[in-house]
Amino acid sequence: xxxxxxxxxxxxxxxxxxxxxxxxxxxxxxxxxxxxxAAYPVDPGRRxxxxxxxxxxxxxxxxxxxxxxxxxxxxxxxETQDALRRAAAEEGDHLAWCRDRLDELGSRPSLLNPLWYAxxxxxxxxxxxxxxxxxxGFMAETERQVEGHLAAHLERLPADDARxxxxxxxxxxxxxxxxxxxxxxxxxxxxEPVPRIMRMAARVMTGTAYWI
Ligand SMILES: [Fe+2]
Ligand SMILES: [Fe+2]
Numbered sequence: 394x395x396x397x398x399x400x401x402x403x404x405x406x407x408x409x410x411x412x413x414x415x416x417x418x419x420x421x422x423x424x425x426x427x428x429x430x431a432a433y434p435v436d437p438g439r440r441x442x443x444x445x446x447x448x449x450x451x452x453x454x455x456x457x458x459x460x461x462x463x464x465x466x467x468x469x470x471x472e473t474q475d476a477l478r479r480a481a482a483e484e485g486d487h488l489a490w491c492r493d494r495l496d497e498l499g500s501r502p503s504l505l506n507p508l509w510y511a512x513x514x515x516x517x518x519x520x521x522x523x524x525x526x527x528x529x530g531f532m533a534e535t536e537r538q539v540e541g542h543l544a545a546h547l548e549r550l551p552a553d554d555a556r557x558x559x560x561x562x563x564x565x566x567x568x569x570x571x572x573x574x575x576x577x578x579x580x581x582x583x584x585e586p587v588p589r590i591m592r593m594a595a596r597v598m599t600g601t602a603y604w605i
Contacts, residue, residue, distance in 0.1 A: 412510040415458045422489035428559025439551045444500035445603040451491035452503040452602035459510040463517025473525040503602040529580035536572030
């Protein structure tokens with residue numbers, strides 16, 4: 394048997410390992426964390442608010458890992474599988490930056506991260522079953538929604554939290570690039586109500602991750 398061919402059990406174990414390390418391990422980033430670590434809100438209430446928003450963003454990046462790993466699982470062509478794994482690796486920087494910022498703000502990640510990861514793997518794998526162009530369409534729509542969500546956070550993050558703002562600004566620029574890459578790779582446009590359901594699911598996650 395070709396040692397590179399993974400059995401379903403191997404794949405399951407690989408996913409469990411990815412999910413656990415995304416949720417609990419200290420992720421490495423390929424680029425330095427944007428902004429100045431010393432810039433944070435002096436007021437404890439504003440600092441807690443910033444931390445809540447960054448916890449939501451961190452949970453979103455955990456979900457992005459899950460979606461891309463799930464989509465790669467059911468992608469048909471090797472090019473699409475590679476594109477999805479590459480996207481997941483690039484999102485690793487965002488994961489690391491949000492995690493760093495939570496530490497700096499004296500806070501913690503969402504306790505439900507393993508749940509966000511597992512749910513996202515299932516959703517991603519289902520999206521992949523509709524074929525590669527639909528799966529890339531799902532990726533483009535995800536990135537579009539994340540970009541809009543980050544834009545809203547930039548309006549809400551305290552003005553004196555320059556570090557969190559710099560992180561979110563760089564993430565936003567990257568997500569726009571990811572969306573464009575998915576469109577360039579042949580993404581189809583998702584029909585309603587799919588984007589609406591995606592927005593609703595994201596709202597449940599972001600609303601919960603702010604607190605838990
Ligand atoms: Fe991201
Ligand atoms: Fe992205």
